[in-house]
Amino acid sequence: MKRTIAAAAVGATAALVLTGCGGAATTTPTEGGSDGGKLTVWNWGSADDAAKAYEADVLAAFKEVHPDVEVEIVSQPFDQYYTLLGSAIEAGTGPDLALFNGGTQLKSRADQLIPVTDELADLEDTLAGWPAFQTGGETYSAPMFLQGFPIYYNKAIFEAAGLDPENPPTTWDDLSAACDAVLASTDKSCFALGNKEGLGIEFFLSGFASGLFTPEEYDSWIDGTRDWESEHAKQALQLWADTSADGWYNDGANSTAMFNDSFDLFSGGEAAMVIGLTSGIAHWKQFDEFLGEDLGFMMPVTVNDGTTLALPVEGGIGYGILNEDKKDLGVDWIKATVDHDALAAYSVAGGQITSDTTIELDTDIQSAQDIVAELPGSKPLLHTALSGETLDLLHRLGQQLLIGEVTVDDAASQLAASEG
Template sequence: MHKIGLMAAVAAIMVASPVLAQEITVWDVNVDEPSNASYYDHAKSAFEAAHPGATLTFLSQPDAEYYTLLGTALASKTGPDVIWANGGAQAKNLVGGLIPLDDKLPDLISKLVGKSAFTASDGKLYFIPTTLQGHVVYYNKALYKAAGLDPDKPPTSWAEMTKVCDTFKAQGKTACFMMANKEGYEAEFFLSEMANQSLTARQQADWLTGKLHWSDAPVKAILQTWVDTAKDGWYQEGGNSQTMFMDEFTLFSQGGAGNVWGLLSNVAHWKVFEKDMGVDNVGVYPMPSPTVAADQHQGAPGVPLDGGVGYGVNKDSPNIKLALDAVKTLSSPEVLTYLVKDAGIVPANTLVDTSGIDSPGLKRIMGWLATSAVPTTHANSSAAELDEWHRQSQSLLNGDTTVDAAAAALDKVQAQAKPQ
């Protein structure tokens, strides 16, 4: 869209108000990312065109220290007007310093997917998601073909998935799945990927509140599958001591494995792999689960996803109305189009037009949003549980513990984090 047309489109959906040299500040860890530049530039232009005299300023913040710096700023009432955050625990820990948005931006909110990652325990929405985050499997079509597998027919059941991995193992050239669990993140991905089809909607809800335990059969089966797939030779040697970001995904792009559990947005996603491997060589599919719950899409694998990142409004901002309009601009379909095209995100706003983007992978993913979305189980785990799962997952692959012992240890942590 032409820049002038963009300004007009966004301005038309906002109520302009006269201002006098007011500045709206946005804290965001991605400001210096080259692939995001067009998004920030167009958001700034659109906002300032709709609000003559106002300035939208993006302030880059260090990723590692971001939430510490933000918490200090909010506590001292010196924080930014608009706050960027990851969905899940990070966002929900900030709600005391934000305003609820449910009745402030109703028209925008009705067009969004992924709101639960930014909805607090009081049932109110405190951030507007701009991106979706979740997990799918990316696969190397050339390696499938070399192994004698049909590159246009990825597995849709556990039996087919097992056959694919048996084929790669028999060839002995490349691993079936690239994995890297030094930090324990692979185990998080695995939990959500396995639960996507094997936990019922009721069980997913019970997991969130702590009523479904790690030692209960459906979850313990996932822990057992973690051990069994390693014993069956699905992964490369040494994966338990390799780093996920970005070693795992670089090795996959270089042909180190036929498959990898990847993300929908930000890193290790469709655009990155298509750029590194070629659009025609990258396939994508939802991960089948070893057991299938009766109410999960008639047995079809789901796609674990929720809100990825989003923006909220500081309750102590002196310009709350302008800050709300800034969030509206940052979340508008016209502006988000640039984030999809250049950064490769999957948008949370369902009105974003992705039809002009030449990516078979993105088209498949967008098609699953309305029909196959399921909760990201690891994101509905407490931070304490995930820390313990990191440790137990490594011990399980090293043979230092058993599934029963690991589940019991995780139950203890869960009971403290999610008391009934």
């Protein structure tokens, strides 16, 4: 069954909805080919055959425009990626292009990147997810995929706990009751959580945000006028601490790696729910391989009145140009990464929700279809609007809140001071 991705212009106010399958993103070269040279590209590697095939397709699309340019792709370990990149840039040995996560990781380095606003303008109407790669009125990359934090659940565990597997919780009270039932009736945890890297609170905050914050509060947060000591911001921190105290998570969450140990717990049927991803890893295709028809997708739940539930999704990853002298080549590499045919092939093979809104997602996996259906009303991720300094602090405080080493008031005060 084919399903057209009708995606929102993620993070913007107007929805971008396109149908059909023939509207390929054009890869018009910035100059008439090339007489040679070398382009050095950093990324964090290709984890599987589908990712390797996509990289090969990107390279082929680039070579159509620049057949004589040598492309050196250097894969760095993800857990050290930004540290290594920062050191290389400082030493003057950085690459010509580097792969970045959208949001904080790219925006915090915008002063080191080359703007490509005008050069990518011809792609604006075809791709969704741009705001994650834009700051200060400039665009620094094109989004390759849409990345978000959907909540997945195991229907078999729900049924074993006496819950309706076809009607997941829609309010926080329902969710709390469901967790109580899972913990009382099964030997499973309610949520799989890996917080060794401190990332768990990112997923919690962005995953549940639309049910916590009013639309006005949500937009203010994204715009940078946020107050960590406000009622709902402190409530988010309190719920994070309370869910741990109430035993929702697997033992040793703070010593469990999110990638991939916590997701393996969910895939292996050891947890009823997990806040996963829409693309890249820990997504609908990966979980379906283990759980099949037991895999379910659910929206965030309503915590407070006056909120509007929305799937948290924005542009996921994209290449930024670091070398002004290689700008033209870099722009053509970025355009190759969003080549229509390359993205279309990767969408199903790799389990990606692509940024190209003209691509049909050819799958009968129900959770993927459900995610696509929610894209037009999606909202950007709250945690990627934070500075790198505040995000690092949030990771540390999230670990401490999980085990009661810091109070919510103190955590909120520290976070407010970091942005003051």
